[in-house]
Amino acid sequence: MKIIIPVKRVLDPYTQARVNKQTQQVDLTNAKMAMNPFCEIAVEEALTLKESGSASETIAVSIGTDKTVDTLRTALAMGVDRAIFIKTDSELDLQPLHVAKILANIIKREEAELVIMGKQAVDNDNNQTGQMLSGLIDYSLGTFISKFDLSSDASSVEVCREIDSGIETRKLNLPAIVTVDLRLNEPRYASLPNIMKARSKPMETLELSSLGIDTAPRIKVVSVEESGTKDRASKQISSAEELFTELNQMGVL
Amino acid sequence: MSALILIELNGSEVSANSRAAITAASQLSDSIDALVLTSDASNSSSVAALAGVNTVKMIVDDSLENANVEVASKLIADVMSDYSYLISGSSTFSKNILPRVGALLDVQPISDVCEIKSNNTFVRPLYAGNVMATVETSDETIVMTVRATAFEHSGDGGSASVETLSVTMPSSNSEFISLQESESERPELTTADRIVSGGRGLGSKENFALIEQLADKLDAAIGASRAAVDAGFISNDYQVGQTGKVVAPKLYLAVGISGAIQHLAGMKDSQVIVVINNDPDAPMSRMADLVWQVDLFDALNELNAYQV
Numbered sequence: 001m002k003i004i005i006p007v008k009r010v011l012d013p014y015t016q017a018r019v020n021k022q023t024q025q026v027d028l029t030n031a032k033m034a035m036n037p038f039c040e041i042a043v044e045e046a047l048t049l050k051e052s053g054s055a056s057e058t059i060a061v062s063i064g065t066d067k068t069v070d071t072l073r074t075a076l077a078m079g080v081d082r083a084i085f086i087k088t089d090s091e092l093d094l095q096p097l098h099v100a101k102i103l104a105n106i107i108k109r110e111e112a113e114l115v116i117m118g119k120q121a122v123d124n125d126n127n128q129t130g131q132m133l134s135g136l137i138d139y140s141l142g143t144f145i146s147k148f149d150l151s152s153d154a155s156s157v158e159v160c161r162e163i164d165s166g167i168e169t170r171k172l173n174l175p176a177i178v179t180v181d182l183r184l185n186e187p188r189y190a191s192l193p194n195i196m197k198a199r200s201k202p203m204e205t206l207e208l209s210s211l212g213i214d215t216a217p218r219i220k221v222v223s224v225e226e227s228g229t230k231d232r233a234s235k236q237i238s239s240a241e242e243l244f245t246e247l248n249q250m251g252v253l
Numbered sequence: 254m255s256a257l258i259l260i261e262l263n264g265s266e267v268s269a270n271s272r273a274a275i276t277a278a279s280q281l282s283d284s285i286d287a288l289v290l291t292s293d294a295s296n297s298s299s300v301a302a303l304a305g306v307n308t309v310k311m312i313v314d315d316s317l318e319n320a321n322v323e324v325a326s327k328l329i330a331d332v333m334s335d336y337s338y339l340i341s342g343s344s345t346f347s348k349n350i351l352p353r354v355g356a357l358l359d360v361q362p363i364s365d366v367c368e369i370k371s372n373n374t375f376v377r378p379l380y381a382g383n384v385m386a387t388v389e390t391s392d393e394t395i396v397m398t399v400r401a402t403a404f405e406h407s408g409d410g411g412s413a414s415v416e417t418l419s420v421t422m423p424s425s426n427s428e429f430i431s432l433q434e435s436e437s438e439r440p441e442l443t444t445a446d447r448i449v450s451g452g453r454g455l456g457s458k459e460n461f462a463l464i465e466q467l468a469d470k471l472d473a474a475i476g477a478s479r480a481a482v483d484a485g486f487i488s489n490d491y492q493v494g495q496t497g498k499v500v501a502p503k504l505y506l507a508v509g510i511s512g513a514i515q516h517l518a519g520m521k522d523s524q525v526i527v528v529i530n531n532d533p534d535a536p537m538s539r540m541a542d543l544v545w546q547v548d549l550f551d552a553l554n555e556l557n558a559y560q561v
Contacts, residue, residue, distance in 0.1 A: 017379070017383050096352065122381065123380060131348075131349065138323075162345070168431070169433075181496075182483070224386045227384065227385045234541050240552070252504040
């Protein structure tokens with residue numbers, strides 16, 4: 001069983017996003033970038049399956065300019081077997097529908113039976129790509145998973161989904177796509193020897209233009225602004241009585 | 254330019270999310286229909302009573318009690334030929350299904366709309382809500398989820414006609430096994446007027462009971478930071494923030510929460526924010542209306558003992 005793990009390079013999640021007012025874009029020049037945290041969890045799950053002997057091969061895929069290679073090298077250093085780099089000439093505004101179409105192309109080519117990916121990227125927060133990909137290639141879908149159990153004959157997987165009302169358990173027949181939530185596992189760090197080893201692991205580069213996929217934007221970003229969090233009065237109080245009095249006056253009790 | 258609302262039911266009741274979706278739809282279209290996928294035909298009555306809905310389209314099948322996303326998305330895509338908009342409230346229910354519908358329709362959906370600027374231009378959050386983007390779509394059919402905290406919840410008073418669609422149920426490659434529902438007598442987190450939320454500062458699952466006690470005293474829902482959830486103090490469906498729930502209650506009382514940007518994104522629109530924490534430099538304190546800088550256990554004991 002081949003596993004494909006799409007990974008995305010994003011602004012480091014502990015860095016504050018800043019807007020460049022002139023370009024009306026989030027300014028990523030010289031910003032610290034990292035692998036999307038949900039993608040790290042997806043990589044970890046795939047590696048666990050490989051180590052238990054359930055998977056034959058793990059393949060990380062990413063799309064972007066040359067800098068994206070860093071993110072794929074991170075996946076390789078964590079332990080993924082090989083990488084596919086879909087190269088774009090410039091910073092394209094690829095949207096989930098485009099990404100899903102590109103990934104569908106790669107999954108068909110690789111005949112992968114399982115795709116493990118993050119439930120959302122922490123930059124655009126769309127939470128769409130896995131769902132859309134499943135629709136395009138008609139794979140069964142398990143979103144927001146916190147538990148993943150492959151059947152002994154590797155024909156199906158039982159997943160727990162974290163949904164608003166609690167935890168839902170479903171059985172998905174393969175081929176399947178799962179999108180992972182935070183509590184699925186604790187991703188490993190790449191060790192120094194593995195970072196060195198990752199340099200010699202195979203990485204295939206494909207030009208996006210060679211795939212023949214329409215990447216014309218469906219959505220245009222007209223403007224962006226930092227909303228941040230507005231500071232408030234922060235009146236100091238010092239007792240329960242004072243708190244209840246204030247809250248009563250504000251009419252929120 | 255008619256709009257279809259994908260209704261999310263809680264039991265037989267229409268969810269607050271769906272009521273927000275109707276308000277959003279009313280800003281885009283004069284003709285609003287509601288679609289219900291259910292195993293129980295009698296669920297049409299609560300939907301037909303919604304103000305502003307013309308026709309309730311029912312798809313009724315035993316298998317739809319816990320519908321497979323593969324089935325639901327196909328059924329929805331098949332009825333979309335009559336509509337320009339497909340709208341649902343942001344929730345794990347809609348976020349599971351709508352993007353797959355989008356792919357079947359070759360449409361790029363728009364997530365978490367907070368404001369409608371025009372019939373194709375919307376405001377939505379990026380980067381955990383730290384950036385708001387105004388986006389314009391060129392798709393002819395528009396598929397979107399809307400934040401329930403950003404639109405009023407449309408009420409009852411309507412008398413929509415009910416139409417049961419006869420469809421062939423698509424095949425599916427997955428099956429429902431079980432649902433372990435979080436049971437709580439307390440108000441629901443996303444619609445509560447008051448929320449008492451606990452963070453890593455509580456230190457243990459046992460100590461988190463102090464939060465529950467205060468919540469009961471205030472008739473409030475319970476919330477938690479991701480750190481508290483990760484530490485195992487409470488289950489994930491109580492998480493407030495970028496990857497949890499987005500809330501905007503009248504009162505948000507944060508205890509022992511330092512205020513990571515991912516958490517602030519989920520509660521910054523609360524009307525009154527109270528912070529109880531012993532760290533004056535915590536980011537949470539800056540956005541508070543009231544700050545009680547104190548050992549949080551002293552504060553919780555005093556609050557829980559206080560005779561209102």
